[in-house]
Amino acid sequence: MTVIKTLLIRVTRLAAVVLAVSFLTFSLTKLLPGDPVNVILGPQASNETVRAAVEKDLGLDKPFITQYTSYIGGAVQGDLGRSYNSKFETTTLLRQKLPATLELMLLAQLISILISVPLAMYSAYRANTRTDRAITTTAFGLISFPNYALAVALVWLFAVQLRWFPAIGYKPIEAGLGANLKSMALPVAALVAGLMAVYTRLLRSDLIATLQEDFVLMAKSKGLPTWHILLRHALRPSSFSLLTVFAINFGALIGGSVIVEQFFVIPGVGSLAIESILRRDYLVVQGVVLLIATSFVLVNFAVDLLYSVLDPRVRRASA
Amino acid sequence: MSAPRSARRVLGPAPEAGALLDVEGFRTHFETPAGTVKAVDGVSFTLERGQTLGIVGESGSGKTVLARSIMGLLTARNVQRSGRVAYNGQDLVGASKQQQRALWGTEMAMVFQDPMTSLNPVMRIGRQITEGLRYHLDLPKGEAAAQAVQLLESVGIPDPNRRINQYPHELSGGMRQRVTIAIALACGPKLLLADEPTTALDVTVQAQILDLLNEQQRERHMAMILVTHDLGVVAGRTDEIAVMYAGQIVERAPTRTLFSSLRMPYTEALLRSIPKLEQPSHTRLSIIGGRPPDLINPPAGCRFAPRCPYAQAKCHTEPPPLVEADTPGHVYRCWFPVGSAAGLEALERNLAEHNPAAEAAATGDAAAAAAVEG
Amino acid sequence: MTDIAATALSAPDMPSPPGTSAPAARHNGALGFGGWLSAIWLTVITTSTIVAPWLPIDDPRITDFAVPNNSPIGKAGHLLGTDQNGFDIFSRLIWGGRVSLIVAVGVLAIGMVVGGSIGLLAGFWRGKLEILLMAIVDIFLAFPALILLIAIVAFLGADLTNVVVGISLVSIPAFARIARATTLTFSQREFVLAARAAGATNRRIILKEILPNVLLPLLAFGLLVVGIAIVAEGSLAFLGLTSQETISWGGMINGGRPALQRENIAHTAMLPAFVMFLTVLAVNFLGDRFRAAFDVRDAVL
Helix, strand or coil: CHHHHHHHHHHHHHHHHHHHHHHHHHHHHHHCCCCHHHHHHHHHHHCHHHHHHHHHHHCCCCCHHHHHHHHHHHHHCCCCCECCCCCCEHHHHHHHHHHHHHHHHHHHHHHHHHHHHHHHHHHHHCCCCHHHHHHHHHHHHHHCCCHHHHHHHHHHHHHHHCCCCCCCCCCCHHHCHHHHHHHHHHHHHHHHHHHHHHHHHHHHHHHHHHHCCHHHHHHHHCCCCHHHHHHHHHHHHHCHHHHHHHHHHHHHHHHHCHHHHHHCCCCCHHHHHHHHHHCCCHHHHHHHHHHHHHHHHHHHHHHHHHHHHHCHHHHHHHC | CHHHHHHHHHHCCCCCCCCCEEEEEEEEEEEECCEEEEEEEEEEEEECCCCEEEEECCCCCCHHHHHHHHHCCCCCCCEEEEEEEEECCEECCCCCHHHHHHHECCCEEEECCCCCCCCCCCCCHHHHHHHHHHHHHCCCHHHHHHHHHHHHHHCCCCCHHHHCCCCHHHCCHHHHHHHHHHHHHCCCCCEEEEECCCCCCCHHHHHHHHHHHHHHHHHHCCEEEEEECCHHHHCCCCCEEEEEECCEEEEEEEHHHHHHCCCCHHHHHHHHCCCCCCCCCCCCCCCCCCCCCCCCCCCCCCCCHHHCCCCCHHHHHCCCCCEECCCCCCEECCCCCCCCHHHHHHHHHHHHCCCHHHHHHHHCCHHHHHHHCC | CHHHHHHHHCCCCCCCCCCCCCCCCCCCCCCHHHHHHHHHHHHHHHHHHHCHHHCCCCCCCCCCCCCCCCCCCCHHHCCCCECCCCCEHHHHHHHHHHHHHHHHHHHHHHHHHHHHHHHHHHHHHCHHHHHHHHHHHHHHHHCCHHHHHHHHHHHHCCCHHHHHHHHHHHHHHHHHHHHHHHHHHHHCCHHHHHHHHCCCCHHHHHHHHHHHHHHHHHHHHHHHHHHHHHHHHHHHHHCCCCCCCCCCHHHHHHHHHHHHHHHCCCHHHHHHHHHHHHHHHHHHHHHHHHHHHHCHHHHHC
8 A cells, every 4th residue: 555655656756857857858949049940941941931831840830838748748659759850750760779879888887887896895895905995096097087088098099009999880780799799899998987987986985884884793703704794795785876876877878978979970869869959850859858867767766666675674664 | 615614523522621712911902093002901811611701891991892802803904913812722813814714603603782783684584594504504495494493482582483584673672682692503602702782772671681691501501701881780690700991801700709809999880880779769870980091002000090099109100910819710900909908098098188089989979970080 | 977976986985994983094184195196286287277378388279380280299399299280289288278277167166156055045944945956956867967068058059158057057956965965964053053042043044154064065076076077078079069269178189089090190189188187087086085074975965
């Protein structure tokens, strides 16, 4: 009963956030200067008749609220409108661009976690030793490294000097897994460096706090081996902030990999966002923002549920 | 990892000769930026099989550090142990981490002060009991679980079959402490270190937990070190008591002897701070004025001298050695012991000079005791 | 973006050693070696960019036709060589620092004043204002910050003012959140309660009791935002979204890319990348020390 109620409240709040984001985007595109009709018509833009016809065709002559409600009405049914520019459905464009972004993001997240969890565990266990200092200092440096600067350095080293990977370009999986992964290596590395550093720092500091807990001393006094204590006792209660940031990144990286996508010429959602912003292709911009906001909200919801799996105390509090 | 485990099994039924635990000139120092903290500074005692030793002292006297350090649980890099701790004849101070760990859980185990924090909040109680059993004794899952249920039953937890699937937050404080005791007992240790096991608990539950500890100890013929700040706790439950102050044992005697003929003024002060049933309910408790000394630069003479009602000039300059009283097995560290002519004379001299510590001791007045702090 | 980096960077570096209650006195308010290096580096960058017009360096917008474009370090009187347009790299690095400095100061000022005020008022008066603030923060968190920033700059025009306004706008919610959290902790403290009991007006309590205490933690957080802002401006310049007239490190990296990829000439892109890295590192490092001193993490979480 109460579980369902809290769940309902949460879902309503999340839906409200998505709605607010979409409304904000919608208003921004109307408020800010730059008219899509101008872009579509080019030199013909001064012709009032043509202009009115185009505006009517796009539904831009209707009042703001009507435009917004019809947009949301369509969005609920999976219709995000047509691109002003290419005449493609926005959903079609998103579906085309999403795989590359998803692959980039998933690979980067997976590799970052695989590297940072053992690294953080080792660093926390050996806190304040030379190895730990080396790890934390490196992580600190990587966080301060702008990803475009890193991308430039990576391309120079691995593509220009060593010729291990192509400098730019994207090969879809259909072109063969090897070629695909090769084309993804440098973009993924550019993202991994920063993510891994953030994750390592977060988990390390939480682990250090947990390792001071009485129950860790208790586990130690049972004569359990160190790896067992780190893995079974310390890791789970230390993973909450890592989990939160990790989850937020699933949403954030869809838009946050813009730079990497642009640099490496990967046809992803980030590149789509930039192109459509520059072309005043508002419906596509709105589609991208809506996609990002929705995934952000969904991921957050999933994290909330995961918390209650990880921590039985939360389970009781929310029940 | 398997090597020390099998080695332990060979060691297991060791010859029943000599003391179980022999501590000699044991020190535990912490290197800190402010200086070396001498938390345990030359402690000696022996503990026979099946016997109970009470270690009593204020907070900050080093008793918790002593217990943890004997076991070897303090592994921070700034910890320095020296002197001798022999368990069953095996030296622990020079032993490697692996050798020490091989004893934890199976030979010696610890019950911690606060059961709210010493149980893992995100692990089921059953798992917390069985993980030791499965690791040390290689028990299969089902057998370990059955043994966990049995253990919970033996420490007086009702409905153990349900409890093993619960999380710590679903249990009361007393129940949780019973669980930690069950965990400590799981692999059949021969030495149990109980560090203030009742301090964090409700007064009504304290006696039950202490009784449980005593009962388990008798049944298992297990030796126990009971660390507490409350002389009342150890009164009827220990064979011997060691009183600690500022990292040293200042008096040690068989329990009965200590209560009948204590020598050390500090012990006297501790004793006076226990509420007594025969006192009218609003009698003020005597509090020991002042604070335990700085463990980086302890006082040059007797460490208790600054707060002692008996203290004379000599006490502030010359550290008293541990000397034997006429009662057997009784040692203390004082120039002017309680109950001696010298002590009585010292106290009277201090009273005549309106020494605040002496007046506080004489009148049992907490307000006067507070004045000693100034 | 801001929030993720914030959580990660504000994690404390040093726990106190287990077994002792004595806190690690390792830094104890002192900057330490790295802190001094950072401070020196930032001072050098700041002063040289401010006095750039009077420095004896080449004009950053004049092509030197006497040497080939992309000429290497130390060639023909160019300390760090020339770039793809034959401009002097050393001079452009110094002038490029101006943009970073303006962005840093601008965003810090706007974020502190606007975000700080919102957070302080919300934390002090709680109630509906606070609910509204938290709702806005929620929405902003779900909003892709970089895309919003790109949109603002693309729509409003690519001059430096809009870049500063855009980055400030994106970081205001974070400032507000920190200010609110810090205010909440302080408004429960004894000295505030005492002032209230003594009949002080709300205005007086906010200005005299709470503001001085919120200011330093907020500034400590602000240093983190400064690092992010410098990177963000670089991102926009790197994507070619800012005015081509502005000399910016990000723009220099972008300009040097073709030569790096095609002709194996690295210094034109790598030098600005390195200078930017050092600057952001120095800002982050000082911010880290600063936050450790004020324990901002407690307030953030």
